[in-house]
Amino acid sequence: MLWFLLSLLSALMWATADALTKRFFSDLNPYEMGMIRLLYLLPFLIPLLFIVSIPPLGAAFWAIVALLLPVEGAALFLYMNSIQSSPLSLTLPFLSFTPAFLILTGFLFLGELPNLWGAGGIILVVAGTYILNLNKKAEGAWGPFRAVLAERGSWMMLLVSLLYAYTSALGKAAILRSDPLFFGPFYIIALTLFLLPFLLLTKRVRIAALWRRPWQGMAVGGAAAVMLVSHYFAITMVQAAYMIAVKRLSPLFGVLYGGILFGEEEIGVRLAGVGMMISGVFLITLLG
Template sequence: MLLTIITITTFAVLIRIVANPLSNVFQKQLTHRSADPLFVISATYGFLALTCLLFWPQLRFTGLPMAFWQSMLVVGLFAMVGNVFLVKALHIGDLSVLGPINAYKSVVGLIAGIFLLNEIPGWWGLAGVLLIVAGSYVVLSNKQQRKGFSWHLFQRQEVKLRLAALVFSAIDGAFLKKAIVLSTPAIAFFYWCLFGFGFTFIWIVLTMRNRWQEQTTLLFSQKITYLALFLTVGITQVASNVALAGMPVGYALALFQTSALVSVVFGYQFFNEQGIVRKLIGAGIMVAGAVLITVLG
C-alpha cells in the first residue's frame, strides 16, 4: 500500500511539473490575442466547475465541517487574485523569466514561518535564500549588465506582478492543504473551481460590464486554446491536490519548483525568448535554493 501511495504521489508531482508551465503558455497566448486576464481565469474556473458537476455526481455537498468552508473561502479568494496577477504578468513578461521567479514562494514561506510560527531558519535555509537571490539575478540580468545585484530588477512590472501572485498562492496553498485533509482532493478541487468562479464572476460584473460580450466572442473564436488551457489548469490543480494529500507541503513545494526549468524551455520553444542557457542556469540555482529551504532549512 505504501509503495502505491508513493507512486501515485510521485506521478502527480511529475504531471504537475509539466502541466503548470504548459498552462502558462496558453494563458500567455490568449492575453496576446486580447483576452482579459480576469475573464480568462473566470472562464477556466467556470468550465472546470461545470465539468465536475457533469462527471463527478458523487461529490459531497453536505456533512463537511465549518473549518472546510472557511478554508475554501480563503482559498477561492486568494487563488483568484493570485491567478489574475499571474496572467497579467505573463501578458507583459517572458515565461522563461516568470517561471523561475516562482521559487521565491519558498522565501515567502520562510518569512511567514518566522513571524507567524516563530520558526527560525537554519543555516541551510539561509543558504537557500542566497541561492534564490543569486539565481534570480542570473535569470533577470542580460548580456549588457556588468554590475552586481541591483534591486532595480524587482521594479519591473511583470516581476512585481509575479511576486504578488506567488504571495497569494503561498497563502492559499496552506489553506488548501487544510481543506484537503478535511475532505478529499476531488472535493477540494471542485470547490476551488466553484468559489473561484463565484469571486471572478462578481469581479467581472463590477468591472467588465461593457467588455464581457467582446470577451465571450473571443472565447469562441479561440476555443481550441481555451480548451487546452482548461485541460492543463485542471490537470495542474488535481495533481497539486493529490501531491498535497500525500506529502508535507514543504516537500511538495520544493518539488514543484522544478517546473521553473520547464518554463524556461517552453518560453524558448513557444515564444522564441532569448538567453536560454543563462536562464536555465539561473533557474537551476533557484530550484536548488528552494530545495534547501523547504527540505533542509
C-alpha cells in the same frame, strides 16, 4: 515511482496551461484571461464532485474559504497580468519564492527560525534571481536586482508568490477540515462563482471574449485539469513535501516553453538561474 511521474506531469501541465494562455489569450485583458482559465476548467472538474464523497463541512471551513477567495482572485489576475506583459522566462521562476516567503512569514508571525538548510535554500533562491537577470542592461552589482523592479511581470509574479504563501497556508487548513480530493474541484468552482458575477457587473469581463476561442480554451482547461488531478493523486501516494518539491520544477518547463514557443532570449542564462532557484526550493521543502 508513480508519485514522481504524476508530480512531474503536474509541473509540466502547469507550465503548459500558462504557455497556452499566453499564446492564445494575451490579446484579452487579465480579468478575461483569468476567467477563461477558470471557466474552461469547469467541464473537467464538475463531474469529479459526483465521484468524490462530500465530507462534513463546519463553520471553520467556510470561514477559511471566505478568507481565501478574495486573495486567490487577486493572485490570479496579477498572475495573468504578469505572463501577459513579460516573458515566461522572467515571470514563472519567481513562483520559487513562495516557500521562502512561507519561512519568512513563520519567522515574522510565529517567531520560527529556519534551520541551516532552510536559510541556505533562501540564499539559493535569491542568488538564482540574480543570475536570472544577468544581462547587458543590468549594469553594476545591483543591476540584476533593479531589473526585477523594472520588469513589470517579474515584480508582479513576486507579489503573486507572496500571496500564494498566504493561500497555501490557509488552503492547507481548509484541506485538513475537508478532504483533498473534494477541496480541489470545490475550490475552483467556488472561486469562479465568487469572481464572475462581480467582473460581469463591473464590465471588466466581456461575455463574447470568453467564448471567442472555445477549442483553445478547452486546451487550457484540459491542461489545468490534468495538473490538478495528477497533483491530488500524487499527494495521496507520498509525503506532501516530496510531491510539492517535484512540482516546483514547473518554472523550468516555463522557461523552456518561453524559448521554444515565444523565441525568448538568453534562455541558457535563465535556465541556470531557475535551476539554482529550484535547488533552493528543494532545500527549503525537503530539509528546511
